[in-house]
Amino acid sequence: MKRSKRAALLSILFMGLGQLYNREIAKGILFAIVNIIVLINIPYFRYAYWGLITLGEQPLHYVNGIAEGDHSIFLLIQGIIAVLVTLLIILIYVLNIIDAFKTGEAIEQGEKPMGIVKFVRYVSHKYFPYLSLSPAFVLILFFTLLPILFTIFIAFTNYSAPNHLPPRNLVDWVGVTNFKNLLNLKIWKNTFIGVGIWTIIWALLASLTSYFGGLLLALLVNSGDVQLKKFWRTIYILPYAIPGFISILTMRLMFTGLGPVNNFLVKLGFERMPWLTNPTMAKVVLILVNIWLGAPYFMALMSGTLTNIPGDLYEAADIDGATPYQKFRKITLPLVLHATMPLLILSFTHNFNNFTMIYLLTSGGPANPAYRYAGHTDILISWIYKLTLEQNQYNMAAVISIIMFIVVATISAFTFSRTKSFREEDLIQ
Amino acid sequence: MRKKLVGGLGESNMGNKKKKNTFLDFIRKMIIYILLITLSFIVIIPIIWIIGSSLNPGDTLFSSTLIPKNPSLVHYKTLLTNSDFPLWYKNTLKIATANMIVSVFLSTSTAYVFSRYRFMGRKSMLMTILVLQMFPSFLAMTAIYVLLLQLGLLDTHLGLILVYATGQIPYNTWVAKGYFDGIPRSMDEAAKIDGASNFTIFYKIILPLAKPIITFIALTNFTGPWMDFVLPKLILRSADKKTLAMGLYDMAVHQHNTKFTLFAAGAVLVAIPITLLFVYLQKHIVEGLTKGAVKI
Structure with missing residues (x-):
């Protein structure tokens, strides 16, 4: 048998053995240490996998006054962590085998093994991208991917109030029951469809209105004969600059029943309006406030684009005798739309998930008795918030999160694969 | 020669025909400025109102004027x-x-x-x-x-x-x-x-x-x-x-x-x-x- 194969085989048996056989002592010892640590922790892995599969067998109970029992949610998360760690170990294991094989091959061809110092230098040069991405990778693995996996798993359990909240009760796997319930139980179905439709309408209207509001502002401020451009621009940028959290809460106070907006109406001789308590008006107020908040952002971006349109285009149009309207329709608008379209789509996905806006302005209200735990202006994300942090209906919230994620991710993935073609075009450079 | 940005709305492109259109030009300018000023008010009023409220010595936000009649810094003092x-x-x-x-x-x-x-x-x-x-x-x-x-x-x-x-x-x-x-x-x-x-x-x-x-x-x-x-x-x-x-x-x-x-x-x-x-x-x-x- 060839040396390379023998080394690989030894490394399959026990990490590091192949390296030792190749006379790479330091590397071999390092791999062997990893293997020993894994072996020591086998009971931990066994417990974690047991927890992931059973989600615990005994709810909280007291033995001689001492609390005992399994907490299903902790077990679930420990289980997921164990799975992630297992994947990392498998990665190291495979690398260990490949390394033993490659070094073996090199020795067969009469080369000397690199030795640890040279090896480290070689790896840090060749795999520089992976090494420098690893801090971000580890953080994302545990703070982004783990929570997402957790949510997906929860969708297949009965984790919800009132009967399945740890530590007093255990949580169990229930298969696709929650998905079935969302589609079959009338109140869940109605809420999901109603809130879903409003979410889409809201995301569309909110993005389009602030996009074109921003365009209007940009055109106004940048139009030829306006004096003090900088002054106007600074005023209009204010809503973007002020923390959104504060301006939305301020608007909420302004539009309340006894607030200044109604006071003003009364002074003018009108009646008080139910701005935030009538479902339709609340939706209108949301859109209006969103324009106030969102248009300045687009104005700022479009001003940049407008100033980059080559002047010769307009001069050529002048020579051809184009009217101002024609120039706007045929030159300005297409160029601005072309340059800012990706942002319009980004803004759609942003508004689709615009929890801050909805929750701070209306809190989803006014209440809708036909809905389960949602109000008239709730969008999916604020409904999920209520289901999770107010009502403890984790399982249903997880199901809705998954569906929502599929929709938003599909739209954005589609968009971004298309925007690559945007970059390759050199219309404005 | 490069003309700096001139979007569609306010461009005076008429060259020698310009004189005939001075009146139209004036109207358009007026409209633009009226829009600019109205929009500025919409942007600024909530800001003035929240500042005014912070100067209102009482504890209700709903005073009858934008700027309270007897402004005071008492809330800032309390906060700090x-x-x-x-x-x-x-x-x-x-x-x-x-x-x-x-x-x-x-x-x-x-x-x-x-x-x-x-x-x-x-x-x-x-x-x-x-x-x-x-x-x-x-x-x-x-x-x-x-x-x-x-x-x-x-x-x-x-x-x-x-x-x-x-x-x-x-x-x-x-x-x-x-x-x-x-x-x-x-x-x-x-x-x-x-x-x-x-x-x-x-x-x-x-x-x-x-x-x-x-x-x-x-x-x-x-x-x-x-x-x-x-x-x-x-x-x-x-x-x-x-x-x-x-x-x-x-x-x-x-x-x-x-x-x-x-x-x-x-x-x-x-x-x-x-x-x-x-x-x-x-x-x-x-x-x-x-x-x-x-x-x-």
């Missing part, structure tokens, strides 16, 4: 001397600064690698982080809670900062990568020939050229913690660790209308520095955004 407000301010400042530094470091180095190196899995990694960040995160918070509990980071600012910084990696990476892509590669290749290492190229060549996008990332990550009230509520338990957004939210929503004017004063104190920062840096922000995001 007789409440936890200064403590919240200090906490938020600390979290925001740390988040800014960690985020800038993490996302510029990640974006640099994605922009300059071609390696296996690059495209799928870029797509994955983009898609992952769109997952609705409220349930995820339960997992984060347990994870921080096990790491012993619950009720610490460090835990909060880690969660913030990680959450921002994908978006920041994308805009920074978009910006870096616009910096000619010939610059780093020349340096490489001169024997510069990967890190030298990054710090000495790319970063100085990327000021606008770094300003943008720094600013958005600095201001983020000033506005978030959901995550701190979950992670921070003790009163002395509270952040501004938590405190202000409680004042505006939970206190049965009794602390509205106090909220107004707090809001003004938070908004002023951040607004000034934004207005002062707006040129960088817009430049960073247009180069980083528009041409993704």
